[in-house]
Amino acid sequence: MTPARPLKVALLGCGVVGSQVARQMLEGGDEFQARVGRRLDLVGISVRNLAKDRPGIDAALLTDDAAELVARKGIDLVIEVMGGVEPARSLILAAMAGGASVITANKQLLAQDGPTLYEAAAEAGVDLYYEAAVAGAIPIIRPLRESLVGDEVTAVKGIVNGTTNFILDKMTTEGSSFDEVLAEAQRLGYAEDDPTADVEGLDAAAKAAILASLAFHSRVNLDDVDCEGITTVTADDVATAAELGYVIKLLARCALAPDNSISVGVHPTLVPANHPLANVSGAFNAVFIESRHAGQLMFMGPGAGGAPTASAVLGDVITAARNRVRGVAGPGESSYSARPVTPRNLVPSRFYVALSVDDEPGVLAKIAASFARYQVSIQAVRQESEPGRPLGQGARLAILTHAARVGDMKAAVEDLAAMPEVTGGITLMRVEG
Ligand SMILES: NC(=O)C1=CN([C@@H]2O[C@H](COP(=O)(O)OP(=O)(O)OC[C@H]3O[C@@H](n4cnc5c(N)ncnc54)[C@H](OP(=O)(O)O)[C@@H]3O)[C@@H](O)[C@H]2O)C=CC1
Numbered sequence: 001m002t003p004a005r006p007l008k009v010a011l012l013g014c015g016v017v018g019s020q021v022a023r024q025m026l027e028g029g030d031e032f033q034a035r036v037g038r039r040l041d042l043v044g045i046s047v048r049n050l051a052k053d054r055p056g057i058d059a060a061l062l063t064d065d066a067a068e069l070v071a072r073k074g075i076d077l078v079i080e081v082m083g084g085v086e087p088a089r090s091l092i093l094a095a096m097a098g099g100a101s102v103i104t105a106n107k108q109l110l111a112q113d114g115p116t117l118y119e120a121a122a123e124a125g126v127d128l129y130y131e132a133a134v135a136g137a138i139p140i141i142r143p144l145r146e147s148l149v150g151d152e153v154t155a156v157k158g159i160v161n162g163t164t165n166f167i168l169d170k171m172t173t174e175g176s177s178f179d180e181v182l183a184e185a186q187r188l189g190y191a192e193d194d195p196t197a198d199v200e201g202l203d204a205a206a207k208a209a210i211l212a213s214l215a216f217h218s219r220v221n222l223d224d225v226d227c228e229g230i231t232t233v234t235a236d237d238v239a240t241a242a243e244l245g246y247v248i249k250l251l252a253r254c255a256l257a258p259d260n261s262i263s264v265g266v267h268p269t270l271v272p273a274n275h276p277l278a279n280v281s282g283a284f285n286a287v288f289i290e291s292r293h294a295g296q297l298m299f300m301g302p303g304a305g306g307a308p309t310a311s312a313v314l315g316d317v318i319t320a321a322r323n324r325v326r327g328v329a330g331p332g333e334s335s336y337s338a339r340p341v342t343p344r345n346l347v348p349s350r351f352y353v354a355l356s357v358d359d360e361p362g363v364l365a366k367i368a369a370s371f372a373r374y375q376v377s378i379q380a381v382r383q384e385s386e387p388g389r390p391l392g393q394g395a396r397l398a399i400l401t402h403a404a405r406v407g408d409m410k411a412a413v414e415d416l417a418a419m420p421e422v423t424g425g426i427t428l429m430r431v432e433g
């Protein structure tokens, strides 16, 4: 009997993730053949710059013509780890139209244009897998797409960007400077090609949109996410949070409201020091899921970096390869419930407000009155002398509130900013719990 032909695999991108995908595929050789039932044959790797040194990569596989690689006859699987929206989208669509299943780590593209990709996959009868697009090595897409599909997910929250967690962690535990740690995160391969996407929260926002779409069976895209990065978080904020018993994390929160609307946000957030998310360190990620029947689940692990991310990619490669051998397709899009997005101003949260004031009688009462005008209830206030001002003249206030609506909290802060006794900028952050 003639042995079944190997499955032909094309790899688009050979950077931090792609080079590790190529290495792990090579290492996996016979094992992967046994797991799939067919040999996986890496037939080409597309890159931008052919002159780059790529240790361990067979130069004969490299091409700078990705379109030609995808169009080659008989390609079964295309792995897209080049990043960015174009040409990745066109290449993926061409691959699917040509009959190949696609594995991608591209959260930016999925959050921006996921439905187009899903529709193209359904039309061509091929698979679209993207476990590596959210939280690196952590299995989180498959649990939401398959394991929990019989339950009702009510909230997903977590740390889904390794770079910012690495930065905030080092600022907290080592007192390192923001720029210094960002450079280290880039060296270690955690950061995106343009690290603005990490530090401004856009990478986490894309991941939050993907998680919310899967969790709530509704289409959520990048524009639906209320997004804030960590560039305004100062060493002072980190220190004050620690004194109050909190750790600052960039938290993604996706929640289903009682009126059936969905809120999705990414914000620097004060997390209680005894909360499991507070201890997620370095480039690790963690995702909490709350569901009606299973209750609370937590997933944690490496959220960025070449080898861990490639592990998630390879999991998808094997799954898609097995499907192909059996002549079946994996799960498609499940977005039957067109839930509205909760207006951002109506989303509830607890808050932390920090400000400097003139230390005069009645100032606290004025602040409390301002909060009360907007239905914001104060939970705790800490006052200390403002560094750099003579004792009794300036005070630094840190206020924690009970849950309030974002719009009300912002209106109260605007009132504070107009008070003559308020002497500097006002810090406003969300508080978890
Ligand atoms: N790094 C990480 O920890 C993680 C990354 N991801 C995602 O994985 C994807 C890849 O990330 P990463 O490996 O870090 O990125 P890199 O920048 O390290 O690698 C990108 C690769 O794609 C190639 N490439 C980029 N643009 C083009 C183009 N226009 N035409 C042809 N080739 C191109 C580059 O070629 P050349 O080598 O010649 O420059 C390079 O080989 C992204 O979508 C990212 O968001 C997901 C999870 C974690």
Ligand SMILES: N[C@@H](CC=O)C(=O)O
Binding pocket: 133, 135, 136, 160, 161, 162, 163, 164, 190, 191, 192, 198, 203, 303, 304, 305
């Ligand atoms: N830049 C991303 C990489 C993984 O998605 C991150 O830091 O998490």
